[in-house]
Amino acid sequence: MNIFCDECKKNIATVFLTKISSNEVSKVQLCEDCARKMEETTQAASLLSFLPQVLAGIQGLEEHIPDEILSDNLSTCESCGTSWSDFKKIGFLGCGSCYEAFGDSLLKVIREFQESEEHIGKAPAKLPEKARLRRKLLELEKRLERQIAEEHYEAAASVRDQIREIEGKLKETVEKSDKE
Amino acid sequence: MTRNKSTLPIQEYLKKEGPGYPFVLSSRARLARNLDGVPFPQAANEENLEIARGMVLEAVAEAVSPQREWSMFFGEELSRDELEMMTEERLISRGFAEQPRGKALAVYFGAGEGIVVNDEDHARIQAVLPGAQFMKALENADKIDGKLESEVQYWYDHKLGYLTSCPTNVGTGLRVSALLHLPALSITGEIAKTIAALGARGIFVRGIYGEGTGVAGNIFQLSNRKTLGVKEEEIASTIDAVVKLVVEKEKTSRKVILREQFIETADRVSRALGVIERAKRMFFFEALELISLVKLGIELELLHIKDFNILHVGAAISPYHIRRELEKDTSDEDVNTKRAPILRRMLDL
Numbered sequence: 001m002n003i004f005c006d007e008c009k010k011n012i013a014t015v016f017l018t019k020i021s022s023n024e025v026s027k028v029q030l031c032e033d034c035a036r037k038m039e040e041t042t043q044a045a046s047l048l049s050f051l052p053q054v055l056a057g058i059q060g061l062e063e064h065i066p067d068e069i070l071s072d073n074l075s076t077c078e079s080c081g082t083s084w085s086d087f088k089k090i091g092f093l094g095c096g097s098c099y100e101a102f103g104d105s106l107l108k109v110i111r112e113f114q115e116s117e118e119h120i121g122k123a124p125a126k127l128p129e130k131a132r133l134r135r136k137l138l139e140l141e142k143r144l145e146r147q148i149a150e151e152h153y154e155a156a157a158s159v160r161d162q163i164r165e166i167e168g169k170l171k172e173t174v175e176k177s178d179k180e
Numbered sequence: 181m182t183r184n185k186s187t188l189p190i191q192e193y194l195k196k197e198g199p200g201y202p203f204v205l206s207s208r209a210r211l212a213r214n215l216d217g218v219p220f221p222q223a224a225n226e227e228n229l230e231i232a233r234g235m236v237l238e239a240v241a242e243a244v245s246p247q248r249e250w251s252m253f254f255g256e257e258l259s260r261d262e263l264e265m266m267t268e269e270r271l272i273s274r275g276f277a278e279q280p281r282g283k284a285l286a287v288y289f290g291a292g293e294g295i296v297v298n299d300e301d302h303a304r305i306q307a308v309l310p311g312a313q314f315m316k317a318l319e320n321a322d323k324i325d326g327k328l329e330s331e332v333q334y335w336y337d338h339k340l341g342y343l344t345s346c347p348t349n350v351g352t353g354l355r356v357s358a359l360l361h362l363p364a365l366s367i368t369g370e371i372a373k374t375i376a377a378l379g380a381r382g383i384f385v386r387g388i389y390g391e392g393t394g395v396a397g398n399i400f401q402l403s404n405r406k407t408l409g410v411k412e413e414e415i416a417s418t419i420d421a422v423v424k425l426v427v428e429k430e431k432t433s434r435k436v437i438l439r440e441q442f443i444e445t446a447d448r449v450s451r452a453l454g455v456i457e458r459a460k461r462m463f464f465f466e467a468l469e470l471i472s473l474v475k476l477g478i479e480l481e482l483l484h485i486k487d488f489n490i491l492h493v494g495a496a497i498s499p500y501h502i503r504r505e506l507e508k509d510t511s512d513e514d515v516n517t518k519r520a521p522i523l524r525r526m527l528d529l
Contacts, residue, residue: 094223096335096343116409119341
């Protein structure tokens, strides 16, 4: 029986592991030093665990449709500024509007991975008015902070007025919903 | 908001036995949600991160936890030790621990429920339970989702469902997962076939410890791949059905090794116990593999020592959980040396 580390073949193996790679399983035995080294170098790579499959999907598609690469790379989401090539690089979309901005190219990726393009599960209930107001309030408060920091006092005063107005509406809505 | 590091409790579900024990260790349901009109965390600037965090945490305080049962932590206010311990208990991701700024965790320690804010998505609602309770875990996550939804508007598309930063989560945003202890399937090598068969059925399998190097401790996580075009309940019931199949395979493999490799198996589990009893220092992955074998030995009635919960012991002997019991500025070697007596204490040896 081999008692030495598979990696350095020098130290006695004390770490016995099961290795899974693309659905194949093998056993590895390592010494502490090699196990630690391997874990450190591979940890960073494993952060985006689903990404390779998604990107493999994109790469595969592009080999067949070279014309699309050009237009794909030019398409950018107007809401958040994320481009299709950004998405291909990092695997994350910038905002909900990207789904529309990247249209068919993204749908192909989704179809590839999800084998579907239609949601049939839970849908959100209609949003209560108070939630909409609270969100607006939070945005305005942040804007106010920024304008004061940048010493734009006139603009800040107008934001403050808007905040008061929304606070008033919010109070009414909450009182109304409490009565109900 | 920063807590003294010693006050972070080990989560309750890690200590409990549920249906399907000792094969099924825990069930988890996770829903990915984003706030309408706010850029996803990966693309958001500091101000947008603040807005999203404020909205989610305010909604938690208003609707999810009006009695203040939940604890809330800002990422940047957590110490390195706390972040690592939370990662070791799978409360947060490695990515969260590495870049905690702008992120947050709201957690109900006693109930196994939590919301991770501004990691990949604005809100990741998770509910964990001991044993095989996938439908119940989904119900718990769904309840929290419903409460959050009464306070905030989610980014939702009528065709694609809940929009997520990675399209692999779009639709339901739901990932249901199971943690299974499968030592006999690993010993016989049958696990390879099982993983291939599960892959064909749209189930992801990975080890929970040592993703890069290899799976340690024979603990595997099964989860659904598809999140779109399938109903939430169906995702949970599929995982439930698949888990039952895998557990049957593990039981068969145990019978096979008892019948065909009795001496080898008895020798293997006894040697593992011998090392735990005598070792002066232990590397983390080494210890995980040893407790997996000893646990198998107990369940096959080859070893007659006190039974233990492998998830609980696994968490308690993780590097940062051990570090907590030592002085500041301890080296890896100190941790490895301390691990041996801690493990003996936990196993009553």
